[in-house]
Amino acid sequence: MAYQHVVVPTDGAKITVNKDLSLTVPENPIVTFIEGDGIGVDITPVMRKVTDAAVARAYGGKRKIAWMEVYCGEKAAEKYAGDWFPAETLEAIKEFVVGIKGPLTTPVGGGFRSLNVALRQEMDLYVCQRPVRWFKGVPSPVKEPGKVNMVIFRENSEDIYAGIEWKADSPEAKKVVDFLQKEMGVTKIRFPDHVGIGIKPVSAEGTKRLVRKALQYAVDQDLPSVTLVHKGNIMKFTEGAFCDWGYEIARDEFGAKALDGGPWHSFQNPRTGKEILVKDVIADAMLQQILLRPDEYSVIATLNLNGDYLSDALAAQVGGIGIAPGANNSDAVALFEATHGTAPKYAGQDKVNPGSLILSAEMMLRHMGWNEAADLIISGVEGAIADKTVTYDFERLMTDAKLLSCSEFGDAIVAKING
């Protein structure tokens, strides 16, 4: 398609999705990127530099990413006369199927809705996959961070993130309250006169497609358990149903059987013969379990809000959100991004840790099947940390570490990649 501001690189070729959803990746794939607001200007160029270095080193110049900038957030508003979310950005990410983004600002309370959530919803990127593991030498607030090795599968399209809510005192909120009281027999709205109302949709379809991915991941990676995290004791028909549907798909599609009458289940990994335990934990209890007994958890499948809370909490255990990567996937399109936000107080200072976005690029390379380059990124990050040459977030918690800027940390990783 013809784009207004997006310039398609002439030296690149399109990644295509095959019928079985595998990718055909040319030697010079076009990969879309959104720079991002706030610290996006600092971390995105560093991520590109490290990724290019890893690809060059791994394939000796035979392969090269053709980066294609697309716009969202503040930079889009400048380019597209106030449009923060240009339609052609969505079109380009969908057309070129693999992309990576910096963080985007969302105002609290009023203002526009989250552009990050809108990107996920518009492209139905229903899986938010966030691996959390410790890198040797990273300072952590817990005694044994090495026991943390989990992958969160966060449902990315439903829950209260669907954005169905009405402001207190608006005619819409009053209408919904009226409907609830008069037609649904609701008597428990504590202060009905000035109340904001939010609706939390959770469906069988949305739950099952997410839990299916989590179970399949456990099978493919030969992992010991999948834990369904929910608040089903309180929200029975949303969070409770998520848990029930999760077990149902484990039974129906993976042959899981209930253990001692349930609710926990298990099934045999068809590839390795090992048992995979399917269990559930209530969300508040899970927040203490990840601190006290992290080694008992491996793959986590959960709803949108629980997954948001869990990802930042788990990231803190292994060194903070400066080093927490992620992916947003549909069946065809993948958009990689850090777990953290725009950290506005550090914007433009060349200060923050680019690690989360670099490790998101590592996930992206693996998604493309470029595992050799992905491995080099991991060893580069490990090497820079082992040398205690780190950004402020790690340096302030380490003894005898050398403080590096964001770009210098990128250079230290590149030096390890080329070393």
Ligand SMILES: NC(=O)C1=CN([C@@H]2O[C@H](COP(=O)(O)OP(=O)(O)OC[C@H]3O[C@@H](n4cnc5c(N)ncnc54)[C@H](OP(=O)(O)O)[C@@H]3O)[C@@H](O)[C@H]2O)C=CC1
């Ligand atoms: N996917 C996305 O694009 C996301 C966007 N957001 C948006 O970002 C904005 C700011 O959100 P906020 O709640 O402040 O959360 P942020 O994640 O942006 O920042 C919170 C704190 O986390 C630490 N931090 C974040 N990124 C890094 C990094 N790269 N290196 C080192 N430390 C880091 C900093 O801690 P310290 O102060 O201790 O140094 C920072 O003050 C909001 O508009 C929010 O909506 C939020 C989350 C995700």
Ligand SMILES: O=C(O)CCC(=O)C(=O)O
């Ligand atoms: O979109 C936002 O502003 C926040 C999103 C977020 O916190 C997340 O995806 O983890």
Ligand SMILES: [Mg+2]
């Ligand atoms: Mg978050």
